[in-house]
Amino acid sequence: MSASTEARRSLQQFLRTYGVLILAVVIECAIFEIIARRQGVRSFLSASSLVNILNQSAIYGVLAVGMTFVILTGGIDLSVGSLIAFGGVISALVVHHGGEPVWMWIVIGGGVALLAGAAAGGLTGLLVTHASVPPFIATLALMSSLRGLSYILAGGRPIAPLPDAYTFLGRHRIGGLVPVGVLVMLSVFVLGAVLLNATRFGRHVRAIGGNEEGARLSGVPIARTKWAVYCMCSMLAVLGGLILSSKLGSGDPKAGLGDELGVIAAVVVGGTSLSGGRGTIGGTFVGLLIVSVLNSGLNWIGVESFGQQVILGVVILGAVLLDRFKMHERG
């Protein structure tokens, strides 16, 4: 009985916190559907177009989960866009120079890329925890260095051709319907939510963001927790890079340029506070949907990309203002 009441209570809690955001997604969809019908283009709200939206948001989604953890500790990670390229280049490089069997080299390539991501994240973590470098600066430095390193490793141009099997992660659809990338993203969201809500680690992350000194004096291992968070965020960014590289069928050192901003936007639109301590994985998912439905919808009804950027900016501002307003009402 108590389990079901708790479930109901947490659902209520979720709706109270994110009801408005979910409503925003629904309204967005409705508006695009209406416009699409007026223009006589194909219906926006078809199953295939919704799957497409998820597919296009898979990469941002994977990154946004890691970013949510970082922002919850009160930090920020600007290096994720460069890590997308870095991961893709490394795995493409391995596969390009590897031989048979192709599958084995793809797995090795992915593994090496993830390890490299972990090393980058570990370095950020060390800089932040032991050298007290502000996360903004540490990750800004890494953003630049990793981008440069990706160009050097790739020799300045995309690494191609790659074997067909390389596109499994980015292009394959299970049963011809569900993209593998979407499954990966959904699993990352579920695991992230469990990690944040049900484990000691997740509690520590929120405690650190809420009040770092208070957490330290309660025996929370600050350095270890933050270090793990940066490692995780970087590895997820590399995972996103693997999906993108697989989708492109090449290892492109230009990939993910500027994506850190889009990812942070999704997290913030989802209600996570940039000052730390407050936010949820569910919120990030809805934030991601708002941003990706907007992008896809605008494409659908033929708004060109410059106009899209303007509208995205307005939506980010609107979401943050709405959040401020809600906080003000409560406080």
Added chain:
Amino acid sequence: MSEFVLEMCDVIKRFPGVLALDCVQFNLRPGEVHCLVGENGAGKSTLMKILAGAQPMDSGVIRLSGQEIHIRSPHHAQQLGISMIYQEFNLSPFLSVAENIFLGREPRIGGTPLINWSRMYGDAREILGRIRVGLDVRTPVNELSVAQQQMVEIGKALSFNSKLIVMDEPSATLTDHELAALFDLIRTLRGQGIGIIYISHRLEEVFEIGDRLTVMRDGQYVGTHPVVDLNREEIVKMMVGRELKDEFPKEVFEPGEERVRVEGLTRHGAFEDVSFSVRTGEIVGLTGLVGAGRTEVARAIFGADRIDSGQIFLDGKPVTVRSPQDAIRQGVGLLTEDRKGQGLILGMTVRENTTLANLSSLVKFMFVDRRAERTTTEKFIGELKIKTPSIEQVVQNLSGGNQQKVILAKWLFTESRLLIFDEPTRGIDVGAKVEIYKLMNDLARRGDAILMISSELPEALGMCDRILVMHEGRLAGELQREEATQERIMHLATGQGMPAGAGV
């Protein structure tokens, strides 16, 4: 002209679900110190927020020098000559004293946007001179002590030609010496015809500086009296609405084994060669002037700061405490003085704060066992009588006394057997104080050792079995409960050595 500089009549303020102010009266004469007292939640802050223009009232009349006014905003209040000095100062740390005083109103050179520095420094000096404060007006305020920053705040208030100044718990962060200086300053202001509203939990201060006193309770106006007509018991009775039989319900227990001993504990620049012990069942006080190194000793025992030399023994065994984690594992808990900044994660719930320091005991497989966590929290809410609507309440919304209880619950859950209370009742109202003292008794009874840092001598005298006194980083002496008096403690705390014999 009215006899009063300020009159607030029949002020009513409703918040959703509560009547925060129920027809409250308050008035202030020029050149008077009018103390406003009441327990937390009595409505003092709400009343002052209305006066400061931070909140509108639902009905009532406010008159300034006999004229009815409608305060629209904090800025407007300031222009009307109403100034607030909050506990947290509104100073910009890297700007100078003069820049802070005239922030936003800098004198200009003619009609240009350039600042007339010589006039600004001159005016700032003149204002500080009026209250006989000798500060270099070019000093950045972050280089000043808390007391000096307070003086700057007061100077800023005067620069608005304030007719009245509200001081909210101005003594909370001051040493006794600084407090004496503040009182001198208040007397100077009073002599210049400025009305002062003085809010404090410390009744000794009311008796020392107050002319009249207004008591509030549960949003109601209880009464206004000249301070000389009242004694301590009468004021407390008005505040809590009932007779408070015993302010310090001390119970003495037979001390047991030695729980903690420190030998030669030193952290250069903070404290030197400190040695003492606390046995189970004992409450030992650690007192001294602010800055004597008491909190620093506590933090060192708790592993929050490194020590340079010395040894800590727990249960007779030498231990190394490198971090709070180490200390917690050894059964040591620290209730910090700064509850909001260090004791709690304000944005988290009662449940999350209660279990934070010992979450690992609730982990099954990889996950926190929510059911066990709930049961645990509910158990402590019952035991400690924590007043909260639910275990999911965010602790930010609890009163000071209940926040302190949540922190205590956290340490009880770690099964701490040495609890260090740093100023356990600061900012907590009289009724809740007694509850905290009773809980300390309960802990001592079941065999916990308690080290209590306190600046309030009546509290230290009332609750401790022994009192250690520090002076400038060193232990100046130790007094048994029977021999301790305020005079003897002050004697030691001011570095005059151990008082000779009994006839001090």
